[in-house]
Amino acid sequence: MDNQPPQLKFAVIGHQDNWKKIIGFVNSIRKSEGNSNLSLESIREIYHYFPPSKLFDIEINSNSGKIEGYYIESFMPPDGLGVGKIWDNLGKTKAACEKAAVLGADIVALGGFTSIVLESGTEKFTAINNTKFTTGNTLTAAIITDSIQKAALRWGPSLKESNLLFIGSTGDIGSACVRYFAGKVKKLLLNARQSGPLTSQEFELKKQGFDCESDTDVRTILPKADYIICVASSVLPTNYGNLLKKDAIICDAGYPKNLSLDDINSTQKIYAGGMCLVENGYRFYPDHFQKNIYEFPLPNISHGCTMESVVLALEVKAVSFSQGRGNITVENMDYILKAAKKHGIVTAPFFNSSGLLN
Amino acid sequence: MKNQVQMPEPEVLHSGIITDILSQAITGELIGMSNFASLAGTIDDYHEKMESVEHANCERQHAEGFISICEKYGLEPTINLEGYYWKSVRESFLKYARQKDYIGCLIIQEVMLECFAVSMYHDVGKSIPGSIGELFLAISREEEEHIEHSIDILKAEMEKDPESFTQKMKEIHKDCMYILAEWTAKTDLKGHCGVCKGDCMKNSLNQIDLDITSLRGNAMNLYLRTLDRIGLPSQKTIEWIINLPN
Structure with missing residues (x-):
């Protein structure tokens, strides 16, 4: 008699973080039919007209066996993720969520900017029928x-x-990291763009007896840090390495990862943060997408947010595990990290765009 | 009894580009009418046969509607069924009609051509003020029904044999969508279309706040969504679109 537990189907909704990857993927498809390459300009003109669509199937090898899912591309242009395009992007994300539900996914991770529909406090968007959505921010x-x-x-x-x-x-991931490290480090240094939420965060932490300091100007607070978790993208000034301590270590957990290695000296370190290693490997079908849009300096690397849906599927938990903003608990972080490890999904080795770090 | 004062119709602004758009619309509707009439000949089921004739009549009425509005505003459209792109579309359709391939005909007429008609009429209707714009919007809504009519039939075909239906769809896409892609490319890839009065109308679309990139992009978007509803795998359909002439 077959005693296999029921398998859940996972899905990942995402978007590309740079045009280089998109050019590679579009022109690899054109090459396969013997057509000439399209220029960046031509691709930019057509890209956002594609409706959210399933691009490929994913097979993950875990310690507990294979699990299958798929990737839905939202087709948000990488340079259109700002406030000006928020309604277009919300529309695309919702259409992608509906697509995941039609395809029968049990648990869906909303990668990168698409998590906005779940983080937004004004709208509940945690499920469509039996399909549950998670931002993946806890993992x-x-x-x-x-x-x-x-x-x-x-x-x-x-x-x-x-x-x-x-x-x-003050963001969802940033505030979770602050809660985790409160009491575990000498001093918490806080930086965010908006002074209101930042001041409240500092006030709350001080009330609980934690040593902390906040500043909206990153240049003022950067020189005081030994370790830096950078969750927001493109916020550090040019030549920021000169402002850092000699041996400062930066976890670049923003999306896209765009902290320049050229700006730091040889004793300072930057590594890609929030990334997992799938110890037993994964495959995409068709495989040309793996070569062109999901390439890292090391094999079997994946974003933590996308792996949250895989871990939940492996745990047979179709729940909206991460939702809203500021709701991530230290207990849930401990749980999901242990569950991931059990299935062979662990914190990635230290790497950046130049390769593995020693 | 008071004498009624006959008000002259307002002059149409940008009459050149609007005439060219109406010329394309009338020619396209007449091609659609001819296609549905040919389709009636490929069908054995008499209900479907009658429905096809009804659709042909519907396309005729659309053509008449566009011709009437041209007359109302004193516009003189060019109606040329021998123009390169429209003639090629017709030939592509007839290839399947001659083979009595009802499904093939349905795919060309009710999916490919109607997706372009629904989307482009909608965009044009939003851009042209007054009764001309309203007519485009009304016909766009009516053409949507043709797409809906085909989806259930094609879904059933897809479910019967997904692999061979996908292959068939790809072949028809190459036959017909390549023509529509060339027609809507930024430059005239095959020379003058034979329908526009002077230069290619694509160069003048900006006069009514339109451009060929968005007209084509929105049409392709509707086409992809329609293929998705039929159940075709998006991994493949996206590749088909990426490989179209640009």
């Missing part, structure tokens, strides 16, 4: 905090003697 936050602890063990100094700066501290 991302857990992977980030795990990587910082590993970085401290590997390169020092100890966290108890260090100041830890959170750039984007």
Whole structure:
């Protein structure tokens, strides 16, 4: 008699973070039919007209066996993720969610900017029929905090003697990391764009007896940090390396990852944060998407947010695990990190765009 | 009894580009009418046969509607069924009609051509003020029914044999959508269309706040969504669109 537990189907909704990847994927398709390459200009003109669509099937090899799912591309242009296009992007994300429900996914991770529909406080968008949606932010936050602890063990100094700066501290992932490290480091340094939420965060932490300091100007607070978790993208000034401590370590957990390695010196370190290693590997079908739109300097790397849906499917938990803003608990971070590890999904080794870090 | 004062129709602004658009619409509707009439000949089921004739009549009425509005505003459209793109579309349809391939004919007429008609009439209708714009919007809504009519039939075909239906769809896409893609490319890939009065109308669309990129993009979007509703795998249909002439 077959005693296999029921398998859930996962899905990931995402978008591309740069045009280079999109050019590669579009022109690899044209090449396969013997057609000439399209220019960046031509691709930019047509890209946003594509409706959200399933692009490929995914097969994950876990410690507990294979699990299948698929990737739905939202076709948001990488340079159209700002406030000006928010309604277009919300529309695309919702259409992608409806597509996932039609395809019968049980649990769906909303990668990158698409998580906005779940983080938005004004709208409940946690399920369509039996399809549940999760931002994936709990596993991302857990992977980030795990990587910082590993970085401290590997390169020092100890966290108890260090100041830890959170750039984007009031966001969903940033605030989860702050809660996790409260009481575990010498001082919490907080930075966010909006002063209101930032001041409230500092006030609350101080009320609980934690040593912390906040500033909306990252240039003022950057020189005080030993470790930096950068959740927001494109917020550091040019030549920011000159503002950093000599041995500062940066976890670049923004999306897209765009902190320049050229701006730091040889004693400072930047690594890609919030990334997982799928120990037993994964495959995309058709496989040309794996080569063109999901390539990292190391094999079997994936974003933490996307892996949250995989872990939940493996755990046979079709629930909207991460939703809203500021709701991630330390307990849930511990749970999802342990569950991921059980299935062979762990914090990625330290790497950046130049490769593996020593 | 008071004498009624006959008000002259207002002059149509940008009459050149609007005439060209109406010329394309009338020619397209007459091609659709001819296609549905030919389709009636491929069908054995008499209900479907009658429905096809009814659709042909519907396209005739659309053509008449566009011709009437041209007369109302003193516009002189060019109606040329021998123009390169429209003639090619007709030949592509007839290839399947001659083979009595009802499904093939349905795909060309009610999916490919109607997706372009619904989307482009909608965009044009929003851009042209007054009764001309309203007519385009009304006909766009009516053409939507043709798409809906085909979806259930094609869905059933897809469910019967997904692999061979997908292959068939790809072949028809190459036959017909390549022509429509060339017709809506930024430059005239095959020379003058034979319908526009002077230069290619694509260069003048900006006069009514339109451009060929968005007209084509929206039409392709509707086409992809329609294929999706039929159940065709989007991994494949996206590749088909990416490989179209640009």
